[in-house]
Amino acid sequence: xxxLAVLSLCALAPAMAAAAQERAYFVTYxxxxxxxxxxxxxxxxxxxxxxxxxxxxxxxxxLEYGIRGWWTTELYLDGQSTAxxxxxxxGVRWEHRVRLLLQEHRVNPVxxxxxxxxxxxxxxxxxxxxxxxxxxxxxPNRLAHRERLRELETKLILxxxxxxxxxxxxxxxxxxxxxxxxELGYAAGVSRPLALPARPEPCSFCRENFVAGVExxxxxxxxxxxxxxxxxxxxxxxxxxxxxGGPTLRLSPAFGLxxxxxxxxxRFGVAYEISDAAHRRVRPAPPRPGGPR
Amino acid sequence: xxxxxxxxxxxxxxxxxxVALASGRVVLASGRGALASGRVVLASGRGADGRGVDGEDRPYGLDRAPAAAAARANPYAASPxxxxxxxxxxxxxxAECHGADGRGxxxxxxxxxxxxxxxxxxxxxxxxxxGSLATGMPAWSRLPAARRWQMIAYLQQGHPAAGPxxxx
Numbered sequence: 001x002x003x004l005a006v007l008s009l010c011a012l013a014p015a016m017a018a019a020a021q022e023r024a025y026f027v028t029y030x031x032x033x034x035x036x037x038x039x040x041x042x043x044x045x046x047x048x049x050x051x052x053x054x055x056x057x058x059x060x061x062x063l064e065y066g067i068r069g070w071w072t073t074e075l076y077l078d079g080q081s082t083a084x085x086x087x088x089x090x091g092v093r094w095e096h097r098v099r100l101l102l103q104e105h106r107v108n109p110v111x112x113x114x115x116x117x118x119x120x121x122x123x124x125x126x127x128x129x130x131x132x133x134x135x136x137x138x139x140p141n142r143l144a145h146r147e148r149l150r151e152l153e154t155k156l157i158l159x160x161x162x163x164x165x166x167x168x169x170x171x172x173x174x175x176x177x178x179x180x181x182x183e184l185g186y187a188a189g190v191s192r193p194l195a196l197p198a199r200p201e202p203c204s205f206c207r208e209n210f211v212a213g214v215e216x217x218x219x220x221x222x223x224x225x226x227x228x229x230x231x232x233x234x235x236x237x238x239x240x241x242x243x244x245g246g247p248t249l250r251l252s253p254a255f256g257l258x259x260x261x262x263x264x265x266x267r268f269g270v271a272y273e274i275s276d277a278a279h280r281r282v283r284p285a286p287p288r289p290g291g292p293r
Numbered sequence: 294x295x296x297x298x299x300x301x302x303x304x305x306x307x308x309x310x311x312v313a314l315a316s317g318r319v320v321l322a323s324g325r326g327a328l329a330s331g332r333v334v335l336a337s338g339r340g341a342d343g344r345g346v347d348g349e350d351r352p353y354g355l356d357r358a359p360a361a362a363a364a365r366a367n368p369y370a371a372s373p374x375x376x377x378x379x380x381x382x383x384x385x386x387x388a389e390c391h392g393a394d395g396r397g398x399x400x401x402x403x404x405x406x407x408x409x410x411x412x413x414x415x416x417x418x419x420x421x422x423x424g425s426l427a428t429g430m431p432a433w434s435r436l437p438a439a440r441r442w443q444m445i446a447y448l449q450q451g452h453p454a455a456g457p458x459x460x461x
Binding site for chain 1: 390423425430431
């Protein structure tokens with residue numbers, strides 16, 4: 001478990017910097033995209049209990065960049081460490097999100113396309129689809145790591161703002177490029193800031209900087225066997241705290257809703273945003289007294 | 294689908310994206326009702342100064358606000374406290390592009406202007422809510438409506454720089 005502790009510390013180390021506009025959810029997407037030119041860096045570990053295997057800490061590093069106001073791209077680097085087993089990097093994901101309508105509507109659709117190059121040892125559970133169940137994660141890393149998964153994941157993101165509440169629904173279809181079938185899943189979330197107007201004075205630990213909500217996600221079988229049989233589902237309260245001029249911290253305990261789900265997951269995340277990242281220049285260090293050595 | 298056609302589709306999408314990125318002015322759909330009417334419009338964007346790329350003078354896109362939206366009044370219009378809170382929000386969310394003094398920068402136009410001060414609060418609220426995604430102004434619907442009105446109170450009360458806090 002020492003490696004788990006080291007991984008956790010690594011997760012927190014790069015956390016301290018600029019402000020992020022991070023959504024509260026871990027799995028569900030809303031229609032808000034990254035501001036153009038901004039780069040958001042986040043680290044998101046998930047701790048999980050595991051029946052029939054060791055507890056694990058999986059994590060993904062996420063680099064999110066706003067290409068246009070209507071187009072955001074993200075790169076994910078995944079890894080995991082399993083108690084009594086090993087620590088492995090489990091692959092890469094490259095995602096694009098495109099807003100289909102440029103103005104706010106009652107329902108705002110966003111198209112999501114992602115290419116994944118992962119191994120079966122991946123345990124980040126960034127999405128739960130098809131017949132993904134807890135038992136999949138009991139396989140030893142040396143075996144799971146041999147199975148390569150090149151997948152195409154698509155989502156239709158539907159999101160609304162109703163009385164300052166965000167309501168989001170994601171319909172997910174994922175396919176292993178090696179062959180059929182399409183695996184299906186869903187994620188839905190509702191969230192709201194804890195205070196609506198801002199206070200006049202600067203504050204960090206005040207309600208206006210918190211967003212709370214809940215998300216529900218799970219698998220819906222596949223194209224040949226649609227339904228809830230042999231699928232897993234989670235209900236997860238979420239809370240996000242945006243420090244003014246600093247990072248956004250998120251926390252989400254998730255509870256498995258059936259016997260095929262992990263009993264408990266604990267997700268936490270830290271994100272910060274670099275404004276106008278593409279045009280930032282590294283300034284040369286000022287000359288030292290006495291001149292260069 | 295075998296891997297090869299699927300990869301070809303993915304490569305095609307990537308190529309399409311690259312073309313859109315290179316042109317810098319392609320958007321997929323535009324405006325209210327584009328989906329309802331079944332139209333997908335390829336539209337040109339606007340310059341960072343808020344003017345149309347063809348030079349037409351429609352700064353900020355405030356004129357695009359529907360009449361009903363433009364007619365809305367700011368519930369915080371008479372509140373100096375709201376303007377102070379609005380300044381805090383402005384520094385946190387807007388200053389990185391528009392400048393802390395609101396005089397604009399490389400990424401966004403000046404908003405410390407008579408045009409903004411004299412605009413209808415409802416039109417400003419509509420614009421802040423929808424943004425102008427084609428030109429890079431984000432949609433601030435992510436902020437609660439009350440905070441958007443607070444920012445408008447700040448912008449229209451003439452940047453009350455004397456009183457408000459410097460913190461973000």
